[in-house]
Amino acid sequence: MKHGWNRDTRRHFMNYFMSGAALVCVIIALIPLGSILWTVIEKGGPVLNYGFITGAEVAPCNTNSQANCHIGGIGPAVEGTFVMLGMACLIAIPAGIAAGIFLAEYGRGRVSRTISFLMDVMSGVPSIVVGLFIFSALFYYDAANRLHIFSAYAGALALAVIMLPIVTRTSEEALRTVPNGIREAAWALGIPHHRAVRKIVLRSAGGSLITGALLAVARAGGETAPLLLVAGNSQFFIPCPPGQNLVSCLDNPVGALGPLIYSWGSSPYSNQIAGAWGAALFFVLIMLAISVTARLILYRRTQKMGM
Amino acid sequence: MEYQQSNGVHPAKIRAVDVSAYYGSKKAIDSVTLDIPEKTVTAIIGPSGCGKSTFIRCLNRMHEVIPRAKVTGAILLDGEDILVQDPVQLRRRVGMVFQRANPFPTMTIYDNVAAGLRLNGVRDRNILDQRVLRSLKQAALWDEVKDELNSPGMRLSGGQQQRLCIARALAVEPEVLLMDEPCSALDPIATAKIEDLIYDLKKSYTLVVVTHNMQQAARVAEFTAFMYLGRLVEYDRTQKIFENPAEKLTENYITGRFG
Numbered sequence: 001m002k003h004g005w006n007r008d009t010r011r012h013f014m015n016y017f018m019s020g021a022a023l024v025c026v027i028i029a030l031i032p033l034g035s036i037l038w039t040v041i042e043k044g045g046p047v048l049n050y051g052f053i054t055g056a057e058v059a060p061c062n063t064n065s066q067a068n069c070h071i072g073g074i075g076p077a078v079e080g081t082f083v084m085l086g087m088a089c090l091i092a093i094p095a096g097i098a099a100g101i102f103l104a105e106y107g108r109g110r111v112s113r114t115i116s117f118l119m120d121v122m123s124g125v126p127s128i129v130v131g132l133f134i135f136s137a138l139f140y141y142d143a144a145n146r147l148h149i150f151s152a153y154a155g156a157l158a159l160a161v162i163m164l165p166i167v168t169r170t171s172e173e174a175l176r177t178v179p180n181g182i183r184e185a186a187w188a189l190g191i192p193h194h195r196a197v198r199k200i201v202l203r204s205a206g207g208s209l210i211t212g213a214l215l216a217v218a219r220a221g222g223e224t225a226p227l228l229l230v231a232g233n234s235q236f237f238i239p240c241p242p243g244q245n246l247v248s249c250l251d252n253p254v255g256a257l258g259p260l261i262y263s264w265g266s267s268p269y270s271n272q273i274a275g276a277w278g279a280a281l282f283f284v285l286i287m288l289a290i291s292v293t294a295r296l297i298l299y300r301r302t303q304k305m306g307m
Numbered sequence: 308m309e310y311q312q313s314n315g316v317h318p319a320k321i322r323a324v325d326v327s328a329y330y331g332s333k334k335a336i337d338s339v340t341l342d343i344p345e346k347t348v349t350a351i352i353g354p355s356g357c358g359k360s361t362f363i364r365c366l367n368r369m370h371e372v373i374p375r376a377k378v379t380g381a382i383l384l385d386g387e388d389i390l391v392q393d394p395v396q397l398r399r400r401v402g403m404v405f406q407r408a409n410p411f412p413t414m415t416i417y418d419n420v421a422a423g424l425r426l427n428g429v430r431d432r433n434i435l436d437q438r439v440l441r442s443l444k445q446a447a448l449w450d451e452v453k454d455e456l457n458s459p460g461m462r463l464s465g466g467q468q469q470r471l472c473i474a475r476a477l478a479v480e481p482e483v484l485l486m487d488e489p490c491s492a493l494d495p496i497a498t499a500k501i502e503d504l505i506y507d508l509k510k511s512y513t514l515v516v517v518t519h520n521m522q523q524a525a526r527v528a529e530f531t532a533f534m535y536l537g538r539l540v541e542y543d544r545t546q547k548i549f550e551n552p553a554e555k556l557t558e559n560y561i562t563g564r565f566g
């Protein structure tokens with residue numbers, strides 16, 4: 001009897017101990033996240049306002065020793081980031097979803113397995129190498145004055161190359177989670193496969209496709225390295241005088257948040273350092289918003305499907 | 308296996324002649340020959356893995372959607388070999404209901420039933436409305452869903468979902484309806500409803516029902532085929548199969564000695 005009581009006590013103790021240890025591990029894992037968020041909010045919060053986000057950049061100066069030294073704004077970098085991300089989405093999301101459809105619905109055997117594998121390798125390529133690739137690929141176009149290395153287009157291409165394997169793999173996975181019974185039901189009604197894919201399978205996968213695309217946007221949006229090489233890191237808004245069309249306007253250097261934080265954060269001028277914190281907070285909030293939206297769509301989708 | 312004629316009262320809608328089916332190099336059905344009479348219910352029974360599902364999947368060429376699967380022999384629908392026809396066209400004439408109810412998850416009840424017509428190019432709202440109404444009535448589901456045609460098909464209960472799938476299959480007006488264990492995931496009440504439905508449907512359609520439930524075969528089918536290890540052992544009127552089978556193997560299965 002006593003022996004049994006001892007064993008129970010030990011079991012309870014172990015249970016509490018292991019639960020406690022797991023909790024401690026969770027807290028340890030959350031400390032860097034909390035610390036980063038706290039620091040960024042503390043230092044960036046006072047700077048962040050609408051004028052800061054949309055305003056023009058000002059010359060570097062020291063707020064302590066110089067009169068009339070303002071922090072200015074990060075408008076050009078915000079503009080450049082969104083323009084490049086938008087163009088990258090236009091390229092990578094349709095292409096990636098199409099590739100995912102091919103892999104999940106048409107590709108069979110060695111070809112599709114090879115492509116899947118290559119996509120995994122591609123998503124593992126360091127982003128600075130993607131930047132170098134775009135740089136070298138556009139070199140002769142730039143020399144011929146046709147498409148410039150330091151332009152929104154070049155930055156968008158680099159981001160698209162980063163997004164493409166992510167969109168492809170997540171859409172492939174999303175389509176594979178659609179039960180085969182759905183496809184069979186469509187075929188049994190005499191619906192051709194391509195129409196079944198477009199009208200039924202894609203819609204059934206809808207939420208996961210959007211989530212995959214948004215996660216790719218969050219990943220590409222946070223990229224800094226390739227943009228250091230190709231986008232141009234302009235301090236000015238995209239110059240687009242009346243009479244010039246948008247297509248040629250975008251062939252100009254643009255700013256971007258990542259490179260801006262890099263250069264301001266390592267600057268000796270206090271207005272740029274303060275601005276870097278504000279830009280960092282804005283950057284984190286945007287990426288967080290995209291990720292949370294992605295999760296929410298997925299969550300609501302799974303609720304609706306009753307899964 | 309000898310070539311077996313169904314009795315002469317009903318003309319044959321489908322004639323399977325020396326049909327073998329393969330998964331890769333594995334032979335799942337070994338030269339099955341039988342006639343399925345028009346506007347009757349034919350049941351296919353047999354233990355798990357005997358090839359009964361594979362066989363009816365051959366009848367609308369759904370077997371061939373599986374990688375490396377193939378079919379040999381001839382399957383005649385109204386005298387014409389379906390194995391040389393366009394499978395997409397064929398499946399509009401030979402519909403199918405699956406073991407697990409599989410309504411399209413993003414569609415409403417109405418859209419589920421209309422899906423086959425819409426995705427084959429029918430746009431006319433009047434025609435769609437009429438067909439949806441008629442198919443839901445034929446599937447004995449109309450009274451239960453008439454006020455919620457725009458709610459998702461996935462909201463329905465399991466038995467209702469299966470009847471929704473039957474309505475969806477009927478909406479494209481097939482001549483033959485294949486049912487692959489349509490009640491195996493349903494409770495007895497839902498099963499009884501589907502069985503009543505099968506009984507009604509044979510007035511207008513030729514039905515082939517795969518079942519591992521022998522009582523079900525006895526209740527709904529005029530003709531019953533018994534398959535074992537990929538071969539057709541016996542095929543006759545249901546009453547004959549259950550009361551006086553010609554083959555010892557059939558008798559052993561019917562009386563529950565194996566399976």
